[in-house]
Amino acid sequence: MSEPARELHLNVNILNAGVFGGSWRVPENDPLSAYAWDHYVDIAKKAELARLDAIFLADGPGLEPDLAYRPGNGFEPSVLLARIAAETDRIGLIGTFSSSYNDADELAARLAGIDALSGGRLGWNVVTTAGAAAAANFGRPVEPAHAARYARASDVTARVISVWAGQDGVPRVPASPQGRPVLVQAGASKDGTRLAGEHAEAVFTAAQTIDEALALRRAIDEQAAAFGRRPEHVVILPGLSTVVGSTEAEARERRRLLADLVPEPYALRRLGGQLGIDLSAVDLDEAVPRGAFPVPEQAAGSQTFYRLVLGIIERDRPTYRQLLRTLGGGAGHRIVVGTPEQIADDIERWFRAGAADGFNVMPDALPSGFDHFAEQVVPELQRRGLFRTEYAGDTLRDHLGLPVREPLRGSPPVLSATW
Known part of the structure; x- marks a missing residue:
């Protein structure tokens, strides 16, 4: 029996007004859209119509000193995801929640509730939180060391999984059609790769070249195997910033404008x-x-x-x-500029090389940049037979081709009280 064909996966990362530092200043968009819930719901509905795997929300538990220059995230992710869940039917819902500054038991219950109410569409992007602003928000004079953040992330994730299962086999959270939320992780350091191998089912990366992406994939596969997991059950999704134009010249002019607006x-x-x-x-x-x-x-x-x-x-x-200018204001993910066909060429090249199972798409400015991607790039990928035209299932695990995960049974691990 032949192996089933690989399927390309696409998420849209709704980074408030867009990935570029001056995206809120793009003339066709509302500069205050990041503070209106319908901005996020409308993009989620468009993503569902385009049959994307999921929307993706970034977050950080602190107020950064950048509001003089650009909008921040207007809503805490679980609040916004609950609203989006009520307004959509099939699109996956991935939210970023800090392992550094959340209580594991409370977080487990909050995420399980959204997962159950959405019909099994939730994913948790497990992050460690760097930066002095977040540390100060929680009364810490300095941010915890890198290794300490990742050690806590491993412990918190293990405890959340166990709470989802129920201490001593007694369920403490609602049941979900997908067993438990999908675990997503972002980070390519030595500690981050180990965390990905231990727990992650989808990995959000920032690789800039195919060779770099393939090396990172090998490292994650090795870590997954070391933890007794099947590497094929880990989906690799690099971030991809897109600038779409009807011609190459138009796309490059838009890229120049975006750089000037930062x-x-x-x-x-x-x-x-x-x-x-x-x-x-x-x-x-x-x-x-x-x-x-x-x-x-x-x-x-x-x-x-x-x-x-x-x-x-x-x-x-x-x-x-x-x-x-190369970084687009500091985001740091790979930027692809061109026509829908050129952007589809780039996506196909990475996908067929095995450097990516899909992409966390980060449109240049929102909502217009996502409109360009959903209305022009996605149909081109569908014409090439790379991307679905209909959903084959209802849960995020269905979309990502991941197995239903029965929560592990047993008592949750005890977290260190010294953090």
Whole structure:
């Protein structure tokens, strides 16, 4: 019997007004849309019509000092996902919830409730939270060390899984058609890859090249196998920022506009914050010195983002200004600019190379950038036989081709009281 054909997976990451730092300033969109619930619901409905696997919400448990330059996330994810669940029928619902600053038992009950009420459509993006702003929000003078954050993430995730199962075999949360929410993870450091291998069923990556993506996939597969898991039950979904134009020239002009709309103080502060380095005094037209940065393992912020930036510096030798424009304001995921056919070519190339099972699509500006993707790129992928035209099931696990997971039985692990 022949193996079933691989199926491309697509999520849309609803990053408030869009992935670019100045996306809220794009003329065709409402600059305050990130603070209106119907903005998110409308995009979710369009994603469902396009038969995408899921919507994806980012979040951080702290108020960052960037509101002078761009909108933040307007809603806590579980509140917004509950509203979207009531307004949709089939689209998956992935939310980001910090393992660093949430109580495991409370989080388990909250996520299980949304999963049950949505008919088994929830996914939990397990993140460790870096940054001084979040630490201060929880009364900590400094952020916990990288290794400590990931050790806690492993423990919290294990406890959440056990609470979903029910202590001593007694269910404490509602049953779900998919068994339990899908576990998603983002992070490509050594600690992040280990966490992915231990628990993740979908991994949100930031790979910039096919070779880099294939190497990360091998590392995750090895970790999954080391934990006694089947690597084929882990879906790899790199982030992909898209800028779509009816012609290549139109797309490149839109990309130029988006770069011009990013406030430079915002982009510089965001980059410095993600690297854990004060960049306030740099000359923007000076070449970025590779040797001036510590090795990633010593970085205070996100090691995944840190490695991504170092890769761009080593490949392109940019000035600080060029680096900021390449990153689109600090987001750091790969940006593809072109016609619907060119963007479909890129997606197909990565998919057929095995570098990705699909993508977490991050449109340039919302909602217009997603309209371009859903109305032009998705039909092109469907014409090529790469993407579904109808849903084959009702749950997020159905969409991602993942097996129903019966929650593990037994007592939840006891978390350290010293965190």
